[in-house]
Amino acid sequence: MPLDLDHCTVGEIAARLPGATDILRRYRIDFCCGGQRSLREACAQRDTDPARVIEELQRLATGMHTAVAPAEPTDLIEHILQRYHEVHRQQLPELIRLANKVEAVHAGHALVPAGLAQHLQTMQAELLAHMEKEEQVLFPLLAAGGSPMARFPIGVMRQEHDMHAAQLRRLHELTHDLTLPEDACHTWRALYRTLQQFVDDLMQHIHLENNVLFPRFEAA
Known part of the structure; x- marks a missing residue:
């Protein structure tokens, strides 16, 4: 199922979208301890336009399957x-x-x-x-x-x-x-x-x- 970037938490995006952590780091968005916030909340804290971040994440997600964490x-x-x-x-x-x-x-x-x-x-x-x-x-x-x-x-x-x-x-x-x-x-x-x-x-x-x-x- 595709990620709903408007409603997923930052932690979910980082965990499920390969390569997302590189984008989040570049925008200085905390996806580890701040992982329970929505992307828009995280962007507001960094005074960053969420549309820019979402656009990059959407490009990244195009044609990708979500990552599955190790089963064990x-x-x-x-x-x-x-x-x-x-x-x-x-x-x-x-x-x-x-x-x-x-x-x-x-x-x-x-x-x-x-x-x-x-x-x-x-x-x-x-x-x-x-x-x-x-x-x-x-x-x-x-x-x-x-x-x-x-x-x-x-x-x-x-x-x-x-x-x-x-x-x-x-x-x-x-x-x-x-x-x-x-x-x-x-x-x-x-x-x-x-x-x-x-x-x-x-x-x-x-x-x-x-x-x-x-x-x-x-x-x-």
Whole structure:
């Protein structure tokens, strides 16, 4: 059945329309923690014309079938663990190292992301603790078929996802929306390129949990 873009939530669009996340990211529309809003509500928050976004999504949907999430929750959980949990553990130490170097070398530059390294260290500590709780408590519970008890840890994870989304917004503020100065050195460019990948990965990670994995057990 074709997606009704006027009535679907942003999370549904991201989950069911292949390639939609690229469009939503380009318009800075939050489809992970803000996935329960309608597309028009999300566009209004970003002061974006919803007609433009809908037009792009409709072009994308032409001739496409909607994407089906993995049939087995255990497969999706394993994908999240390998593609996102392990990748975040590799990304953050390097990002912190690069941010410290850029802040030290370019301390007097008008566009230096002052405070970014400390912010990333905070994100690292909180994200590692969050992933540990999923790996030790929630994911084994879901992989075993879930239970009414799963609603509480899922609710906690959703709250922490909201916190991660707020941290991503702060990251954009510190980096002036990842805007590089014309005279940026190779390290600065590598930092923002890697940061963009981290932001994209974390948003997709949260989206898969909030809008694909968790609803299967919340509705049970």
